[in-house]
Amino acid sequence: MSEAPSLQDDPAPPGAGDADAPAVGPNLRRVRTKRGLSLERLARRSGVSRSMLSQIELGQTAPTVTLLWKIARSLGVPFSALIGPTHGGAPQVLRARESKVLTNQEGSFSSRALFPPGDRPQSEFFEVRLKIGAQEQAQPRAPGTLANLVVGAGAVDVTVDRTNHHLDTADAMSFGCDVAHAFRNTGRVDALIYLVVTNPDPMD
Secondary structure, eight states: OOOOOSOOSSOOOTTSSBOOHHHHHHHHHHHHHHTTOOHHHHHHHHOOOHHHHHHHHTTOOOOBHHHHHHHHHHHTSOGGGGSSOOOOSSOOOOOGGGOOEEEOTTSSEEEEEOSOOOSSOSEEEEEEEEOTTOEEEEOOOSTTOEEEEEEEESOEEEEETTEEEEEOTTOEEEEEOSSOEEEEEOSSSOEEEEEEEEOOOTTO
16 A cells, blocks of 8 residues: 655665565566566656666665665556565465564554455455554555545544545545545544555456
8 A cells, every 4th residue: 555655766864664575576567568568668758767767677775665666657567566575376474573564764653464466456455554642645546446445443534535534443445545534533542443455457
């Protein structure tokens, strides 16, 4: 989703919002070549330098969550397509201790994918955590993308296209996430959100 903070090109130090470079590199190369894009063309589309893209593909740089969102958006895939192996449909247990938790640089926002990563899953399921007072601005998804969420703990304000909606524990909400949206923890405890993002059918 994680829904991402403002976009940037400089990778953060390890442990401060980095993705797993060895996993990202081959996936980025696979998706890029599948779409017939050279590094130069992807650099122009994404705004990320060719040298940075090359370093990521070679596993020489661990990209930040925000950088991954920028690249994934330019490729038209969810960021989950870049962080792990594809999944053929067989049962797969996602151990909490082995999960990739993506965070912003401040550590106030984290997102954990609760589904096996793949090239273009129809639905993406996330566990989102916001520390007290934290706010996270999310980038608009592709047109027609829908979000459903439920607050597992705490209180959260969800702003969708400049309209604010307050949610308490156990409250749920659905909205089109192809517009600007943000999450803010307005409670007295760390907030927990479960979020399902449904991608539009590419054939539509």
